[in-house]
Amino acid sequence: MEQLGFITLIEADDIQRRVREMAERISIDYSESNPLIIVLLKGAFIFTADLIRNLTIPHEIDFITLFSYGEGTKRSANVGVINHIRSRTEDRDIIIVDEIVDTGRTLSRLIKTLEDHNARSFRICTLLDKPDAREVEIDVDYVGFTIPDVFVVGYGLDYRERYRNLPYIAELTPEIKNTIKS
Numbered sequence: 001m002e003q004l005g006f007i008t009l010i011e012a013d014d015i016q017r018r019v020r021e022m023a024e025r026i027s028i029d030y031s032e033s034n035p036l037i038i039v040l041l042k043g044a045f046i047f048t049a050d051l052i053r054n055l056t057i058p059h060e061i062d063f064i065t066l067f068s069y070g071e072g073t074k075r076s077a078n079v080g081v082i083n084h085i086r087s088r089t090e091d092r093d094i095i096i097v098d099e100i101v102d103t104g105r106t107l108s109r110l111i112k113t114l115e116d117h118n119a120r121s122f123r124i125c126t127l128l129d130k131p132d133a134r135e136v137e138i139d140v141d142y143v144g145f146t147i148p149d150v151f152v153v154g155y156g157l158d159y160r161e162r163y164r165n166l167p168y169i170a171e172l173t174p175e176i177k178n179t180i181k182s
């Protein structure tokens, strides 16, 4: 399907099916645990909402906002933390949920921040992985879809705060990017 400079990469039904599979896997892996799920805002909010509604184990949720300097599709090396989690993290099994792992800088910064929290374990869960864009090595434990190094929007992912509401994942083509002013 192609419309208005969007090329659909992953259809809504395929996302839902895969998210259910990921939740089943996590429910099995954490059947003896009560994991703390740390959601990276803003992008991961839609993915997480669907993921946790398919979990069959007890779990807790907390949110963290990280930002990288720069906006649009530019990549940036600097990542800051806006708010810290308030949940108890000591001796907890932590699952960090992100919507996409690109350079890996955001997650590697978050892991550094969480290192002094004395968690029992850490795993990373992402809907999308762009391994060809990786600049910092990072272990990702649960991956929904591996995609090429293209800029995508939808299902929580934005371009200048737009398109998060699309139920599918689409590549934003240069023609449409150039027409968007924020």
Ligand code: IMP
Binding pocket: 043, 068, 075, 098, 099, 100, 101, 102, 103, 104, 105, 106, 107, 150, 151, 152, 153, 157, 158, 159
């Ligand atoms: P990192 O490069 O792995 O640190 O990813 C930083 C953040 O950039 C991600 O969590 C997303 O919020 C955003 N990002 C990376 N690639 C894309 C993309 O293709 N579309 C929209 N946002 C992206």
Ligand code: MG
Binding pocket: 040, 041, 042, 043, 044, 098, 099, 100, 106
């Ligand atoms: Mg993000």
